[in-house]
Amino acid sequence: MKNDRVYKILFSSVYPMYIQKAEKKxxxxxxxxxxxxxxxxxSDEQLKAQIEKKADFQTFFDEAPKLNPNASKITGMICGYRIEEIEDPxxxxxxxxxxxxxxxxxxxKxxxxxxE
Structure with a gap:
């Protein structure tokens, strides 16, 4: 799948799948x-607003207040890719x-x- 297509996926359409995946476990x-x-x-309100306005992933991350400084500590494989080696921010x-x-x-945990 081309990155452009992924960027245009609505966060609000993926969010329920995240919840479903978590709740199953x-x-x-x-x-x-x-x-x-x-x-x-x-914040809670900002997250809700992003979902309600049907922001795509590009907008969702562009409008995010700030990426957590510890995000770079997220490593490993996801969807067949090593996260720390993904060049596209x-x-x-x-x-x-x-x-x-x-x-x-x-x-x-x-x-x-x-x-932490």
Whole structure:
């Protein structure tokens, strides 16, 4: 899939899938929100606004208050790619979020997911 197509995917269409993935493994929507806000710097209200306005991934990350300074500590494989080797900054941010939700669904402790 070309990066441009991924960037235009609506965050609001993927967000329920993140929640579903987490809930299938006994985690909660609130935990998905915690990792999303940790990565992006969004508040509850800002995150809700992004979902309601149907922001695509490009807009979602462009308008994020600030990427967490510890985001670079998110490493490993996701969707067949090593996150730390992804050269495109936006694609790397999208994969960071995918990885955080994946770790949540795999039962990792929140402290480890948030790189504390």
């Amino acid at each position: 006994g985690r909660t929507k609130e935990e998905v929100d915690i990792v999303t806000k940790w990565l992006t710097g969004y 936006l694609m790397q941010k999208i994969r960071y979020l995918d990885k955080l939700v994946d770790e949540l669904a795999k039962g990792k 929140m402290e480890k997911i948030l790189r």
